[in-house]
Structure formats: structure tokens, C-alpha cells
Amino acid sequence: MAAMLGLAFSFPQLHAVKIGVLHSLSGTMAISETSLRDVVMMAVKEINAGGGVLGEQVEAVVVDPASDWPLFAEKAKQLINEEKVAVTFGCWTSVSRKSCLPVFEEENALLFYPVQYEGEEQSLNVFYTAASPNQQLVPAAEYMAKEMGCKKFYLLGTDYVFPRTANKVLKAYLKAQGVPDENVMEEYTPFHHQDYQTIVSKVKEFAASGDACILSTINGDSNVPFYKEFANQGLTSDDCPIMAFSVSEDELRAMDVPPLVGHLAAWNYFQSIKTKENASFVKSFKKYCVEAGLPGGAKRVTCDPIEAAYFGVYVWKAAVEKCGSFDVDKVRKAVYGLEFDAPGGKKSMHPTNQHTLKPVYIGEILKNGQFKIVYSSDGLVSPDSYSSYLWPDGNFPKPTGGPNGDGSL
Amino acid sequence: MDASQVATPSINTEVGQLIKNLASSDVDIVKDSIGELAKTADPRLEKFFELYRQGSVYNWPTDSGVVRIVVNEETIMDDDFNEFAPLLDPLSGEPYLVADVQAKPDLLELEDISPSRKLRSLVNSSKFLLRLFSTDYTVRLSGVKKCGDPSFLPAAIPYLEEIANDETEDEKIRFTAKESKELMVLSGAVEAKKSTEDRLFALSKLGDLKSLRAYARLDTFEGELESMPELSTQELSEAKASISLIRKKIQDHKDTVELSGNLFRGVSYGSVLVLIALGLAITFGLMGVINMAHGELMMIGAYTTYEVQMLFGHTPDNPVNHYYLAALPIAFLVAAVVGLIMEGLVVRHLYNRPLESLLATWGVGLLLIQVVRIIYGDNIGVNSPTWARGGFEISQDIVLPYARLYLLGLSVLSVGFIYFIIRKTRFGMLIRATMQNRDMASSLGVRTRKIDRLTFALGSGIAGVAGYGWTIIGGVTPDMGQTNFIVDSFLVVVTGGVGELLGVICSGLGIGVLTKLIEPLEIGTFTVGPVWGKVILLALIVGFIQYRPSGLFAPKGRLADKK
Numbered sequence: 020m021a022a023m024l025g026l027a028f029s030f031p032q033l034h035a036v037k038i039g040v041l042h043s044l045s046g047t048m049a050i051s052e053t054s055l056r057d058v059v060m061m062a063v064k065e066i067n068a069g070g071g072v073l074g075e076q077v078e079a080v081v082v083d084p085a086s087d088w089p090l091f092a093e094k095a096k097q098l099i100n101e102e103k104v105a106v107t108f109g110c111w112t113s114v115s116r117k118s119c120l121p122v123f124e125e126e127n128a129l130l131f132y133p134v135q136y137e138g139e140e141q142s143l144n145v146f147y148t149a150a151s152p153n154q155q156l157v158p159a160a161e162y163m164a165k166e167m168g169c170k171k172f173y174l175l176g177t178d179y180v181f182p183r184t185a186n187k188v189l190k191a192y193l194k195a196q197g198v199p200d201e202n203v204m205e206e207y208t209p210f211h212h213q214d215y216q217t218i219v220s221k222v223k224e225f226a227a228s229g230d231a232c233i234l235s236t237i238n239g240d241s242n243v244p245f246y247k248e249f250a251n252q253g254l255t256s257d258d259c260p261i262m263a264f265s266v267s268e269d270e271l272r273a274m275d276v277p278p279l280v281g282h283l284a285a286w287n288y289f290q291s292i293k294t295k296e297n298a299s300f301v302k303s304f305k306k307y308c309v310e311a312g313l314p315g316g317a318k319r320v321t322c323d324p325i326e327a328a329y330f331g332v333y334v335w336k337a338a339v340e341k342c343g344s345f346d347v348d349k350v351r352k353a354v355y356g357l358e359f360d361a362p363g364g365k366k367s368m369h370p371t372n373q374h375t376l377k378p379v380y381i382g383e384i385l386k387n388g389q390f391k392i393v394y395s396s397d398g399l400v401s402p403d404s405y406s407s408y409l410w411p412d413g414n415f416p417k418p419t420g421g422p423n424g425d426g427s428l
Numbered sequence: 429m430d431a432s433q434v435a436t437p438s439i440n441t442e443v444g445q446l447i448k449n450l451a452s453s454d455v456d457i458v459k460d461s462i463g464e465l466a467k468t469a470d471p472r473l474e475k476f477f478e479l480y481r482q483g484s485v486y487n488w489p490t491d492s493g494v495v496r497i498v499v500n501e502e503t504i505m506d507d508d509f510n511e512f513a514p515l516l517d518p519l520s521g522e523p524y525l526v527a528d529v530q531a532k533p534d535l536l537e538l539e540d541i542s543p544s545r546k547l548r549s550l551v552n553s554s555k556f557l558l559r560l561f562s563t564d565y566t567v568r569l570s571g572v573k574k575c576g577d578p579s580f581l582p583a584a585i586p587y588l589e590e591i592a593n594d595e596t597e598d599e600k601i602r603f604t605a606k607e608s609k610e611l612m613v614l615s616g617a618v619e620a621k622k623s624t625e626d627r628l629f630a631l632s633k634l635g636d637l638k639s640l641r642a643y644a645r646l647d648t649f650e651g652e653l654e655s656m657p658e659l660s661t662q663e664l665s666e667a668k669a670s671i672s673l674i675r676k677k678i679q680d681h682k683d684t685v686e687l688s689g690n691l692f693r694g695v696s697y698g699s700v701l702v703l704i705a706l707g708l709a710i711t712f713g714l715m716g717v718i719n720m721a722h723g724e725l726m727m728i729g730a731y732t733t734y735e736v737q738m739l740f741g742h743t744p745d746n747p748v749n750h751y752y753l754a755a756l757p758i759a760f761l762v763a764a765v766v767g768l769i770m771e772g773l774v775v776r777h778l779y780n781r782p783l784e785s786l787l788a789t790w791g792v793g794l795l796l797i798q799v800v801r802i803i804y805g806d807n808i809g810v811n812s813p814t815w816a817r818g819g820f821e822i823s824q825d826i827v828l829p830y831a832r833l834y835l836l837g838l839s840v841l842s843v844g845f846i847y848f849i850i851r852k853t854r855f856g857m858l859i860r861a862t863m864q865n866r867d868m869a870s871s872l873g874v875r876t877r878k879i880d881r882l883t884f885a886l887g888s889g890i891a892g893v894a895g896y897g898w899t900i901i902g903g904v905t906p907d908m909g910q911t912n913f914i915v916d917s918f919l920v921v922v923t924g925g926v927g928e929l930l931g932v933i934c935s936g937l938g939i940g941v942l943t944k945l946i947e948p949l950e951i952g953t954f955t956v957g958p959v960w961g962k963v964i965l966l967a968l969i970v971g972f973i974q975y976r977p978s979g980l981f982a983p984k985g986r987l988a989d990k991k
Contacts, residue, residue: 045798050806050905166545168579178959201647208958211911213902214700216693216832217947218958220686228644229577240911243903247812251829251901253819257570272807273903277744278817293535302509314805317509383482386744387502391482 035078036071036345038063038332039098041109041119041130046086050239052111054269054319055133055328056081059108061307062332072336073343080104088118095119099128105345106131106335108328113137113180120145124420129347131335133328135264135286137184141404143421143428146354147374148327148334150287151402152188156234158379159262159285160189162394163232164196167260171202171231173222178207182236185264189234191408212241215248223252226259233261242266246279256281262381267322271388272315279384286323287377288363289390300329300362320388321362327375330361334368348422366399373418374402443470447518450480451487451495451541459547466554469561472519474571477555483542485518488533498524503535511535553581560587566818569601576608576641580617585609600821603637610634611641614649624659628667635674638681640825646675685825690944696832698940699839700901704913705920705932706842707891711767711884712918713927714863717775718786721793722917723909725888728766729759729895730904731800734810742811749813755896763892764885766796771884779880793909801906810899831900838897842890843933849886850929859883923969925979934980939965 040059042052063079071077080102084090091110098104099122106129110116113136123130123144135150163169174189176182186205193203204225206218225231237245242265249261261282268290271279290301301321308319338353339345356370367376376399382390405415418426446468449461465473479485479499488496499521500513512532515524523530543551559571572591575584591597591605613621613630621627631649634642653659653667704726711719733755740751770792778785812831819829850856861869862879870876894913898904902912920939924931947961956964973979 045801047907047911049801053806166548168549170578206955206957209962212958213912214697214943214958216697217690217944220689220693221948224640224644224682227641228648229574229641240903240905240908243809244901247831247901248829250817251819251831253827253829255570257574269807273809273905275744275809275811295536298511301511305505305509314801314803315807385502389502391484393483 034071034075036073036075037078037080037102037104038335039095039102039104039107039109040079040081041084041091041094041098041107042111043086043115044081044083047239048086048111048115051269051324054322054325055108055111057308057311057313058304058321058325058329059332060311061304062329064307065303066332066336072339073345084109084115088112088114091115091119092122095122095128095130096126099123099126105129105339105347106350108133108331110134111324116145120420124424127347127420127422127424129335129350131328131331133331134324137181138188138404138406139184139409141373141416141418143351143373143418143426145373145420146331146334146368147402147404148331149324149375150377150379151374151404152185152406153403154287154377154379154400155264155285156185156188157192157408158394158396158400159264159283159381160192160234162283162285162381163234163260163262164193164198166394167232169230169232169260170198171225171228172198172204173225173231173233173259174203174205174236175218175222175233176207176236177212177238177241178209179238182207182238185236186234188406188408191406195408208237208241210239210241213244215241215245216252219245219248219252219254222249222259223254226254229258231259233259235261235263236265237263238265242270243274246274246282250275250278256283267324268320268389269322269325271384272318272320274388276384276388277386280386282384283381283393284384284390285379285381287379288321288323288326288361289380289382289392290321291382291389291392292363292380294362294364296360296364297362300326326362330359330366333361334359352428369402372402372404374404376401443468443473443519447476447497448495450485451497451539455544455547458543459550462543462547462550462554466557469558471558471561471563474555474558474562474567475521476518477551477558479518480543481548481551481555483540485541486538487541488515488531488538497541498531498538500535500538504532513538549579553579557581557584557587560584560591565598565601569598569604572601572604572608576604576611578615580612580615582612582618585612585618603824607634607637607639607641610637611639611645614642614645616652624653624656624663624667628670631671631674635677638678638824640678640682640685643675643678643682646671681824686948688826690948691941692826692828692832694941694944695937696836696940697944698937699836700898701916701920701940702933702936703835703839703842703894703897704891705917705924705936706839706846707887707889707894708917708921709924709927709929709932710846710887710890713921713929713932714859715779715880715883715887716782717779717884718782718789719775719887720786720790720914721770721796721909722789722891723913724793724796725763725767725891725909726895726898726913727800727904727906727909728796729763729892730810730899730908731804731808731895732759732762732892733896733899734804734808734904737810742813744811744814747814749815752813752816752900756893759892759896760889761892763895764889767888767891768881768885770888771881775884776877776880797906797910804906806905808904810904812900816900834900835897838893842893843929846886846890846929855882919969923972923979925981928979928981931979931981939969942968 040056042056043049044053063077067076082094084094098107108131110132111134116132120142130145131148132145133148135155138151174186263284266284304321305317309316337359338350342349342353354368358367379396379400380392381394382392385391446461446465449457452458484499484501486498486500488498497518499516499518503511503513505511513535515531517524556571556574559567562568575581588605588609592602610630610633612618614627616622650671708722711717736755736758737751740748742748742751774788774792778788816831819827821827858874858879861874862876866876920936924935943965946956946964947958949956
């Protein structure tokens with residue numbers, strides 16, 4: 020790690036273009052974000068080995084915003100003004116993105132954001148390479164209602180902006196499907212909540228009718244005690260399946276998996292996608308982790324945000340090569356509508372709204388901590404930056420930022 | 429290679445033939461075969477259907493196109509990270525042998541034959557039906573239950589009746605079988621008993637059973653009755669009266685279950701609080717060190733448990749349960765040694781300077797977190813021993829999870845251990861002497877330095893035990909101490925009265941029970957829940973501390989002497 024941090028202070032090479040990597044490497048979010056730093060570094064290494072971008076080697080400038088939200092803005096400023104990076108890859112939590120967003124808009128710089136989020140945002144200075152709500156939440160709720168025959172929904176989340184907004188979307192969707200209000204429960208726990216005894220016993224009561232499920236936006240380290248308590252009180256995925264929106268292969272590494280078998284998760288990528296491209300991506304990531312001596316080594320797994328962070332770098336590369344320039348405004352235009360091959364299959368960028376067209380997958384947890392894909396959408400699902408369930412009249416807010424700072428191109 | 433030569437024996441049966449049909453491209457053949465398979469009541473098929481529904485059953489055709497049905501649940505990777513699919517026999521679950529070695533073809537050679545969406549629910553219900561014949565208790569119980577859940581399985585009724593009347597069968601299973609059967613009648617899923625009278629009669633039986641599953645369906649049933657045009661007003665009001673009578677009956681049972689459940693959960697949470705605060709009660713309570721690294725000592729205990737698990741090779745597939753018992757003394761020792769080193773390097777210079785000890789131990793804590801993060805990374809998992817899964821049903825609907833019971837026991841044991849050491853041993857006497865009056869003890873020949881060192885190590889060791897116990901219910905991360913424990917443990921110690929073991933026990937249990945009684949409260953449409961529960965609890969404690977600044981029990985020991 021020291022060597023990578025050291026890059027921030029290394030001398031610029033001849034014919035090198037700098038890119039910024041803005042992920043927390045310490046503090047609470049390090050648990051998730053370190054993997055994204057790793058995979059971006061891997062992409063940079065691959066690109067450089069293949070001759071770089073427009074003949075220039077790529078030099079990654081890694082900074083550590085330390086899970087400290089205001090520090091994200093400060094570090095973004097440093098990357099843009101002092102390091103003069105062409106593009107930045109970074110952020111995980113919405114609050115960290117919101118914190119540095121004004122900096123990117125003010126400086127008209129570019130950020131690739133690789134994590135699924137609550138939507139309700141469309142900045143011309145950000146490309147969102149992970150899911151918007153209609154690419155994850157709604158298909159998952161639909162699957163539970165139609166395929167699993169669930170009639171009652173327990174919305175359980177950690178108390179912050181993503182779960183709250185996600186549940187707003189989910190509730191609006193369920194209402195539109197004719198699910199009566201008394202069949203939808205909503206509950207939040209503080210960050211790092213550890214004692215799920217009361218909640219699980221409530222779930223048990225709620226699910227006694229045998230047709231209930233949980234839609235879980237529980238985040239971070241609360242998932243382990245939640246799933247453990249769920250199993251310990253004798254509940255299984257047959258009694259009440261849990262559909263999770265923040266549990267991926269990477270989180271499952273820290274869990275006692277056998278009692279979780281049969282619970283579900285919705286993502287746009289799983290390590291278990293069976294294609295040659297994905298097999299070689301998984302292989303290279305594991306190799307990279309072993310060679311770089313990262314903790315976990317060959318046990319490391321890929322997951323949705325890792326894929327999104329990885330192909331983000333390639334989308335930027337393709338756009339730069341398409342327009343033949345590193346200029347932000349030209350690159351932005353080149354990204355629109357771009358089609359590309361990601362490890363999980365063909366995807367494309369939306370022609371106007373900054374998000375990514377992706378397939379939706381639903382996976383069931385297997386004993387080995389991987390997911391069995393039980394549902395995949397027909398083709399790519401187009402992203403909504405603003406959910407039509409929250410803006411039923413279609414009067415979406417205008418985009419923000421951009422070359423003129425007012426959301427116009 | 430010819431399929432008939434390589435096929436393992438179990439597949440050459442009638443069942444084996446039916447299974448082969450599943451690879452057919454004709455939907456009707458597949459559908460009929462599923463029905464035929466369910467009728468065989470072959471218990472091996474339950475697992476098979478689960479795998480089939482999930483899509484883990486494949487056709488691995490021979491070069492000449494002969495169907496070979498195989499199972500692949502997980503893939504493996506070689507040293508070069510190439511992925512292979514080890515195959516299993518669909519019925520026996522044993523490795524699928526080709527020329528006496530397990531076949532491990534490339535995954536892309538396998539042909540996916542998972543059921544279409546339309547067939548999936550049929551497969552699912554066939555699976556639940558087959559569970560009734562399983563020899564495994566939990567599988568049979570879940571089958572008996574699921575038959576009575578939506579979407580109902582009226583075909584199971586004769587079997588459920590048989591099970592309900594079988595006196596050799598387990599009580600819980602017989603009860604659930606009766607319940608499931610009546611629930612199907614109640615929901616109008618049984619053709620022969622669809623009349624309102626039949627359904628009301630089923631409901632009264634469920635009332636006698638005090639069935640919570642029926643309670644959850646009362647509203648739906650009532651709504652259904654209201655929308656029935658053929659019911660006269662009088663019939664409807666009579667039906668409603670009997671429903672509300674039954675609702676009341678089950679409600680009483682439900683209240684008892686909830687209250688006793690809340691009390692147990694409170695005691696259980698309290699015992700966890702006592703356990704995590706116990707070490708701090710020694711290092712802070714007795715010795716007066718504001719030990720901000722207390723949570724990290726617990727983290728050390730948790731990571732030691734992880735190391736022991738790795739050492740014993742415990743994995744969920746291959747459980748070595750005694751690793752967990754072995755980890756107890758090791759976690760204590762490792763944390764105690766870390767405490768000893770900490771005391772020697774940092775704490776001993778700061779005994780009379782509580783504020784500096786706060787900052788210094790905070791720093792030590794950060795150091796420990798980062799060291800662990802560098803060695804282990806962030807995502808590691810401690811797999812509970814298999815006996816800690818599930819729970820014990822003490823009376824109808826009141827389940828005490830084994831993991832919680834174990835922690836309760838561990839907590840009692842640790843308190844007993846500390847009490848014994850402090851009150852009944854010579855070492856404990858010397859600790860008390862030193863902490864109460866250091867100069868006097870020293871002049872009487874007590875080696876107070878050594879006592880300090882050992883006492884700190886004892887407190888640290890107990891913190892390690894708490895971290896060890898935690899792994900059975902919670903997660904393990906490098907910063908678990910800061911995010912989960914440090915505030916709670918100070919809360920318990922300060923509320924209890926610094927320096928008093930009894931205070932820690934009373935305040936730990938008190939806070940635990942209070943939290944679990946406040947959390948589920950409903951005031952009108954507003955449910956308190958964990959967020960507001962914590963706010964209310966902290967407000968109560970602040971109020972309490974205002975009223976009794978020295979906590980439940982007045983302090984004794986070094987801190988008290990200072991005042």
C-alpha cells in the first residue's frame with residue numbers, strides 16, 4: 020500500500036496522463052473502497068501494458084480521503100488543481116459524492132462513480148457506472164412479488180440517505196402494484212447496529228402468514244449480526260426470503276454462509292456470470308491481488324462495484340480515443356451512447372443522462388459464498404436518473420454542472 | 429465414452445429414467461416427469477428438486493449426445509485460476525465418477541436444463557411435498573410448515589393427517605401438521621371444505637392451537653367474508669363475533685410470547701453488555717485507567733478466535749466444533765499478553781494522569797486497528813460452531829437461540845471467575861489492598877508494580893474473552909472496538925458505579941432489559957424502534973447520572989481515594 024500511496028509523490032513521467040483515484044483507504048469505508056482502488060490500479064496496469072491511452076502512459080494518483088466526507092472535497096480539489104488529473108475515479112457513499120460534487124462542477128472536471136445509489140441526481144460532471152434505482156430496486160421487488168409470490172414486504176435499512184430514498188421508491192412501486200399499506204413495514208437501524216433480536220422477532224411475527232419477504236438495504240457491518248440472528252431464531256429463506264441490495268460476494272466473505280443459503284441479492288453483475296470474458300477478469304483480479312500482496316490474496320472475489328469501477332476506466336479510455344483528446348468537454352460528449360464490452364457482458368452509456376445501460380441479475384446465495392443467478396433481465400435496462408415513481412408527473416429536475424455550470428451542454 | 433458404462437448405479441433406476449426426461453426440450457414431458465417424480469416419494473429427491481429449482485442440475489451430454497444428468501453446485505479453480513465444475517451424482521450427492529475419478533469438466537461443456545419460470549413453482553411445491561418424507565427432523569418440519577403456507581398444497585393433506593396422528597412422531601411436527609392442515613381449510617384452499625362453516629370451524633380449531641400463523645391471516649379472512657355476497661348480514665356478524673373471540677384468545681398467547689421474548693432478549697443483550705464491560709470494570713473501574721483501547725483488546729480476542737478456527741481447519745462444510753472451546757483460553761491469553769505489553773510500554777507511566785491515559789490508550793487502539801487491517805484485510809469471517817445455530821423452543825413459540833444461551837453462560841462464568849479471583853484468592857486480596865491504599869500496601873511488602881501489571885493483564889484478558897464470545901453473534905472487523913463496544917462499555921461501567929463489580933452486572937442487565945422493553949413499544953402509529961430507543965435510553969441514563977453522579981453503587985478503590 021505504501022508503494023501505491025507513494026505514487027502521489029512520484030515524479031511525472033514523460034508523456035504520461037494523470038488520473039485521480041479517490042477512495043477511502045482507512046476509516047469505516049476502507050472495508051469496501053480498498054477493493055475499488057485495487058481494481059482501478061489493475062485496469063491502469065493493463066492499459067499501460069497495452070500501450071497506454073493515445074500513446075501516453077497512464078499515471079494513477081491515489082489519495083486517501085479516509086472515510087471523512089469533507090476530506091473528499093479537499094482531496095478532489097488537490098487532484099484537480101495541483102495534480103491536474105484528466106479524470107477521477109472514486110467515492111462510495113452518496114454523502115462522499117455529494118461532498119465533492121460541487122468541486123467537480125466548479126472546476127468542470129470529470130468523476131466516474133462506480134456504486135449503486137439512490138438516484139435523484141444528474142450532474143454533467145459525473146458518469147454513474149453502477150445502477151440507478153430502476154436497475155436494481157424495482158426489478159428485485161417485482162421478482163419477489165411475481166416469482167416468489169410474496170404479498171408482504173418488510174423494508175429494513177440502515178438510517179441514511181440511500182435506504183431512505185430506496186424505500187421511498189420501493190413503497191411507491193408496491194403501492195402502484197396494489198399492495199395494501201398494512202402489508203408494507205418500514206424500519207431503520209443506526210449505523211453499526213448490532214443487536215437485531217427485537218427486529219428479527221418482529222419479522223418472525225410479520226412472516227407468520229408465510230408470504231412475506233424482507234427487502235434489505237442494511238449496509239456495512241450490521242449485516243453480519245442481522246443474518247446471524249435471523250438464522251439463530253430459526254428462520255430460513257423458506258420462511259421469509261431476504262432480498263438484499265448491499266450484500267455482494269465481497270461482503271459474504273465475512274459471513275457464516277450456510278445459514279444464508281437461498282437468500283437473494285440484486286445486482287448488475289455477479290462473479291458467477293458464465294462468460295469467457297468474465298472468467299478471465301476474475302482470474303486477472305485474483306492474480307493481481309496475489310502479486311500485489313494484498314490481504315486475502317487468492318481468496319479475493321469480484322463483485323458489482325468492482326466490475327463497475329473497472330469498466331469505468333475503460334469507458335474513459337474508449338471515449339478519449341474516440342474524440343482523440345483528454346479535454347473534459349470532448350470526452351463527455353464521446354461517452355454519450357458509447358457501447359463497450361465489460362467483464363459481465365456488453366453494456367452501453369446512456370445518450371443523455373450520464374448513467375449506464377446494464378442488465379439486471381438476481382442471485383441466490385450458495386454455500387460457497389457465490390451467487391446462483393436465478394433471474395436476468397431481457398437485455399439491457401435503461402437507467403432513470405430520476406425515478407418515475409417519485410416524479411409521477413415526469414417533470415424531472417434539470418441536470419446540473421457542465422461546461423457552463425448551469426446544466427447545459 | 430458411452431453413458432451407460434459411466435453412469436453410477438443410482439441413476440439406473442426408474443427414478444433415474446424420469447430424471448433424464450428433465451433434459452427434454454418438450455415442456456410437457458418435463459412437466460409430467462416432475463409430477464411422476466414427486467409421486468415416488470423418494471426422499472433423495474427433495475435435495476434434487478432444490479438443486480434443480482436453483483439451476484444447479486445440468487446435462488453433460490456425451491460426444492454422441494447421450495443425456496447424462498449431473499449436479500454442479502460450486503466451481504473450483506486451479507492454481508492458475510482456471511475454473512472447473514466438479515460433478516456430483518444427482519441422487520446420491522456423491523462425486524460423479526468417470527473412470528473412477530470425479531469428473532471435473534470445463535463449465536462451458538455443461539448444458540443448462542433449469543426449469544422455466546412456469547415450472548419453477550411446480551418444482552418448488554413438489555420439493556415441499558417430498559420434505560414430508562425426509563428422515564431429517566428440520567427438513568421434515570419445514571416441509572410440514574410450508575405445505576400450509578401460500579401457495580397451499582392441498583395434495584399434502586392426507587400425509588399431514590397421517591403425520592398428525594402418528595404418535596411416534598415428534599410433538600412439534602405433529603402440532604405443525606395439524607396447524608398447516610387447518611390453515612389450508614381456513615384459506616379456502618381445500619376443494620371439499622370450502623364453505624364458510626368449514627372455514628370457521630377450522631379457525632376455531634386453530635384458536636385452540638393458539639396458532640400465531642392463523643393470527644397473521646385473520647384480517648385477510650375477515651376481509652374475504654365481508655366481500656362475500658351470499659352471506660346474510662346476520663351470518664356475517666355472527667362470523668365476525670366468533671373471529672374476534674378467537675383473535676382475543678390467540679392475542680393473549682401472543683402477548684405472553686412477546687413479553688417473555690422481550691424479557692429474554694433483554695437479559696441476553698444485558699449479558700452481552702456485562703461481558704463487554706467486565707474487562708473495563710477492572711482496568712478503568714479498579715485501576716482508574718481510562719482505557720480507550722478496551723474495544724481493541726476485544727478485537728484482538730475476536731481475531732484470535734479467527735486464527736484458532738483457521739488452525740483447526742474449521743469450515744462450515746467440515747466442522748471442527750471443538751475449535752470454539754479451545755479458542756476461549758487462547759483468546760484470554762493473547763489479549764492478556766497484549767495488555768501486559770501495553771501496560772509495560774504505555775499505561776504504567778500514566779497511572780496518575782487519567783487524561784493522558786485517555787489519549788495514549790486511544791492512540792494504542794488506532795495502532796492495533798491499523799496493524800490488524802494490514803495483516804488481515806477487512807473481510808474475514810468467523811464461522812460459528814454448528815451447535816450454535818438454531819434455538820431451543822422452551823414453550824410454544826418461545827425460542828431461545830443456542831448462541832444467546834451460550835453467551836449468557838459465558839457471561840455468568842466470567843463474572844464468577846472475576847469474583848473468585850478478586851474475593852477468594854491471595855492475588856485478589858493483594859489487588860484490593862493495592863487499589864485501596866497503594867502506599868500502605870507497598871509498605872507492607874506488596875510488590876505493587878507487579879500487581880498493577882497483572883491486574884491490567886487480567887482486565888485485558890477478560891476483554892479478549894468478550895471479543896471471543898462476540899464472534900458467535902456478530903461480525904469481526906478491525907474497527908469493531910470503536911464502532912461497537914467502547915461507548916457501550918463505558919456507559920455500563922459509569923452507570924453501574926466505577927469500581928464495583930455488582931454495579932456492572934446490575935447496570936448491564938438493567939440497560940439490556942430496558943432497551944429491549946423500550947424498542948418494540950408502539951405509541952399510536954409510531955414505533956419506537958432502535959434509533960429512538962437508543963435516544964430515549966441515553967436520555968434516561970443522563971437523567972439518572974444527574975440524580976446519582978456516582979452511579980448505582982458508590983465507588984471504592986483508587987478513584988474514590990482521589991476524591
